[in-house]
Amino acid sequence: MAESFSTLPLRVNPDRMLDSFTQLAFIAATADGGVNRPTFSDGHLAARKWFKEEIEKSGLEFRTDGAGNHSAFLPASVIGSGQQAPLAKTLLLGSHLDSVPNGGRFDGALGVMAALEVLKTVKENRINLKSRTEPSRSVNLEAIDFTDEEGTLVGLLGSAALAGHLSQKDLASPRGGRDQLVEGMARAGLSDASMLSAARPKDSLAGYLELHIEQGKRLERAGIDIGIVSAIVGIWSYRLSFIGRADHAGSTTMDDRLDASLGASAFTLAAREMVMMGFPDCVVNVGKMDFAPGAFNIVPARADLALEFRSPDEDEFNRLDAALLELARKEAGRFGLEMRIEFLGKHSPSMMNETMQTAFATACDDLGLTHVSLSSGAGHDGQSLADLCPVGMIFVPSVDGASHSPREFTKWDDCVNGANVLLQAVLRLAG
C-alpha cells in the first residue's frame, strides 16, 4: 500500500522486530500459544540467555547489574563525536521478560523487543542523541529487561533495586516466599547483597519509557491506536489466614466444626461484592487459596488466601484497605475462626511525567496515530522509577482485553505502531 505521507518520520524495522519477537515467543512456549516464564524458572533463564545473545549479535553492549537486570547499551560516545561523554545521562527504555505462570507472549516481551529495536534503529542511523534541556549533555540509550516484574518472587524487583527502593525487609518476606526467592536468586547467580547493590545514582537517568500492551479493553472498544498512560494504579497485597481446627470429616458433626474453608469462601464472595458496590475504580483478586492440612477427610484447619487490590487513588486505597480487613475479621468471626493478617507489600499510585506524555502525544500526531490518555490498572516497572527520573508509558490495544493468559494477543500492526511511537518519543526527548 502506497503511503500518502513522507517517509519521515523515522520508523523501526518491523520485520527485524517481528523476527526477534517470534524467536522469543518460542522460548518456554505453551501448547495453547502462551509462554510459561515465572522468574528464574528454566524458561525464564532461557529467555534471558537468548536476550543476551541477541544483544551481542546486534553489536550492542550487553550490561547486567546485581539485580539481574539485563540491558542492551548504546553509549552516546559511539554515535556522537567519538569522544567520551562523561556528562552523558541514560535514557532507559524497557519492560520485562518474565511472565506469570502460563501467561501470554506479549506482556513485557513486546516492550523489551521494541526497546531493543529502537536501539538498533538509532544505531544504524547513527543518530546523535543530546539532552533537550541540557544540550551539552549527550544521551546514552539503554534497553532493559527488568527482573521479576510479575511478582513470582517479590514483584517489580529489578526496577525497585535499580531505583534504590529495595530493602532488606522486602527480601526477608517476599510474597512468593523466602525459600523460593533464595533458590531463584541462586539459579541466576544473585544474592541479597548483590540485589541491594544495584541502585543507580539519581542523576544518571534522563528518563524511562515503556511500551506495553493495555491488558484491558478500553483502546479496542474505542478504536484508538495508542494509550498514553497518565497514572499507574497502586497495588496492595496481603496473605490472609483463616484459622479453625482440623477434625475428622466423617465423625465430627457439621455444627461441631471450626472449618477454615467457610471464612475463606465467605470473604472471597463478600470482598468482590464490596468492591463492585462501593469502590468502582478499584479491583480485588483472591488469586490463590490453600487449605491445610488439605485432605479429603479432614476439616480444613487453615485457609491461606493471596489477596491483592488496586486503586488509582491513595485516599481510596486507605478506605478500601480498612474495609477489606474489617470484612475478613467479620467473616472469620461468623464461623468461629481466628484471623492472621500478613501485609506483603504495597506500591502507591504513580503519576506519569507530563513532558513524557506530551512527547508521546506529538509522536502519535506525527505518525498519524490516534491516542487517548488513560490510567493503567496494571502495575509496571515505571512506578518504581517515578521518583528517580521522568517516566512515560504507552499502551497498544489488547484483543478482547485478555492478559496473563495464553489468550493474550495484540495485532502486529499495533505492536509496530507502539515501537514507532517509542522511537519518535526518544527523538523528541533527546533528538
Next chain:
Amino acid sequence: MAESFSTLPLRVNPDRMLDSFTQLAFIAATADGGVNRPTFSDGHLAARKWFKEEIEKSGLEFRTDGAGNHSAFLPASVIGSGQQAPLAKTLLLGSHLDSVPNGGRFDGALGVMAALEVLKTVKENRINLKSRTEPSRSVNLEAIDFTDEEGTLVGLLGSAALAGHLSQKDLASPRGGRDQLVEGMARAGLSDASMLSAARPKDSLAGYLELHIEQGKRLERAGIDIGIVSAIVGIWSYRLSFIGRADHAGSTTMDDRLDASLGASAFTLAAREMVMMGFPDCVVNVGKMDFAPGAFNIVPARADLALEFRSPDEDEFNRLDAALLELARKEAGRFGLEMRIEFLGKHSPSMMNETMQTAFATACDDLGLTHVSLSSGAGHDGQSLADLCPVGMIFVPSVDGASHSPREFTKWDDCVNGANVLLQAVLRLAG
C-alpha cells in the same frame, strides 16, 4: 487400687502395650504431639519397618502380601496340638499405621497395637483357639496393618485388595493422583500387579475385628466406656472443577471476569447449608481447594475442590449426591463458569455382623464396662471386608471428639479397656 473382682477374665498386659504404643507414636512425630505418616512417606515406611521388627521380636511370624499389608501371624498349630491345622481359618484383628497429614497418634495405631497385644497374650497363655461354629477347625490369629486406610493414595487400599474388591480402574484414577500412587508403590516395592494379587479366598477368614478411637464426642458426652459399631457410613468423593478464564487482575474490570474462585466459594458455603438443613444424618467436607494458575495477579481460571460426603443410608446418599451436583452446577452458572465433575469413588454403608456385636457386648459385661451401640461416621477397613467375612468393630472415647489432628487423644485406661474387650471377644468367638 485393689480390684474387687476375680483376676479372670483374662486381660492384656497394659504396660507392654503402652511401651509398644509409645515407641510407635515417636515415629514421624510432630512437634505438637501428633504424627505425620501419609501412606508410603518416609515416616510411614519407618513405622512399617518398626512394626515388622516388633513382630519378629515377639516371636510371632511376620507376613506381608502384594498390597503391602503387614501382619503378625499366630498359627493355630503352634498353640494347638503341634500338628498342622489344614482346616484352620484365620481370625483377623487390626487397623492401620498410616495417618492423614499431621494427624494424631491414636487413629489406626491403637488398633494395630491392641491387635498385636492380643496375639502376644494369647501366645503366652498358650490358648488353643477353635471355631465356635465348626469345632473341628482351629483358628489362626492375625494382627494386620492395612495399607493406606486414610486415602493418601486410594483409601481403604490394603483392605480392598485383601477382600478382592480392588480393580485396575481404582488404581488408574486414584483420588490422590496416579503419579503419587505409582511413586508410593515404588517406594514400598509394590506394583499394580502385586496389588491385584493380594485377594484372599472367601472361606479363609473367620472374621475381622477392629478397635478404633471414636473420633467423635458421643461416648465422652454419654460417659460410656465402649461403643459397639452397628454400621459404618458410606463415603462418596468427587473432584469438582469450576472453570472460568485467566485474566489480568489489575486491568480486567470486576464485571468482565469469569472468576473460578467465586463458584468454588459459593458452592463450599451452600453445600454446608444444604447438608445441615436437609440431610441431618450426613456430613460434607471440602478438604482442599486449588486455584490455577494460582498467582496474586491473575484471576483464577480454575478452582479444583476435593469433595467428600457421608451417609449411613444408601437412599439418602443418592438424594444427597444429586442435590450436591445440582448445587455445584447452579453456583457455576451463577458466575458464568463451566463445571467438570470427576467421580473418584464410593464406599456403600456397611452393616456390622450381629454375632460380633453380641460377642463385644458380653465381653464388655464380663469386664464390667458400659457399652452402647452406635454407627461410625468415619470409614474403616471393616467396610471393605464386610461381604468377605463377619466384621465387628468397637470404639473407645476420643477426648473432645478430636481426630485427624494432633489434638487427638484417648485416655490410656480407655485404650486398655478396648484391648481387653478385643481379647475377650476373640475368646468368645474362638475360645
